Amino acid sequence: MTTQLVLASVSEMLQLQHWFSSAEQQQSWGGDNFDYLCTGLRFLQLLCRPGAQSFSLLDSDNNTMLGFGQICDRFGCHHLARLVIHPQQRGKGLAKALISELSIQALSQQYRDISLYVHRHNSIALQCYTSLGFEICPPPEAENPRLHFMMLQADKAIVSVNRYLQQQS
Template sequence: MDLELRTTEQSDYDAIATWIEDATSCSRWAGPLVPFPFSARELPELLSVKGGSSYSLYDSNNNCIGFGQFWVVKQGAVHLGRIIISPEARGFGAGRLLCNKLMAKAMQEAGAARVTLRVYRDNAPALSLYSSLGFSIIESESTDNLLLMSASNAE
């Protein structure tokens, strides 16, 4: 699969907005502060994170098929968030490629040796993916619903 990671543009937000079907999926993806419904024009501001970077994954036909962000949480550590793959691209390895490319970009830009992310305990596909990428659960910083996961020198 030949996929490219690029800085997110407004046309990407237009596509991403169509992937979120309801308030529950919006909250689980973007957090409780992002209202639903929203307009694609609002997404750049709604998803803005101080010191954060947003990237989109493009397929060989130049279609946006994925999105993710990262931000520095402390010296030497970055946090990945709001990772999503278009419904049509799920199940074909795009999530793995997005995560690998996003981790590499985050570690390169931030000079980080550690990457963290949060995942819902009941999101078995994502939990399996992140575990296979070398992330380990940190129960002491997890909640009943959300797991904090960490990887060092992501592979």
């Protein structure tokens, strides 16, 4: 499967609403203030935060959305947020592709560290991020006991991205 990262369209962002089957799932992904079963307009308002760039990971063969993520400027880093893979596409290594493609996008804008938050109970995501070189660090703001703050140093991000690109060729 060939993938490509593109700026997310409104229709792709609206598809995300159907990827969550409970308020808990959606709030774990989008934040505690993310209304579950809201209108499409409200969903877009909550999703499209100022300063965040939204991206879709597409299957290049049939143009279907496989994943989604955002890049924003937080803590002096490229901060990755609202990362998700389509429920029927999980377990295929697409999260690594999404993170790698987002890292390429971020580093092409500016060379600096990459950060993200992950729920402590999300062992699959923790393992994925760790395998890409992210490390759990003290959070730069008041600690949320449900979350780990993770960082990937820019130098390590380059190594990780190069490894990913070699695997793609």
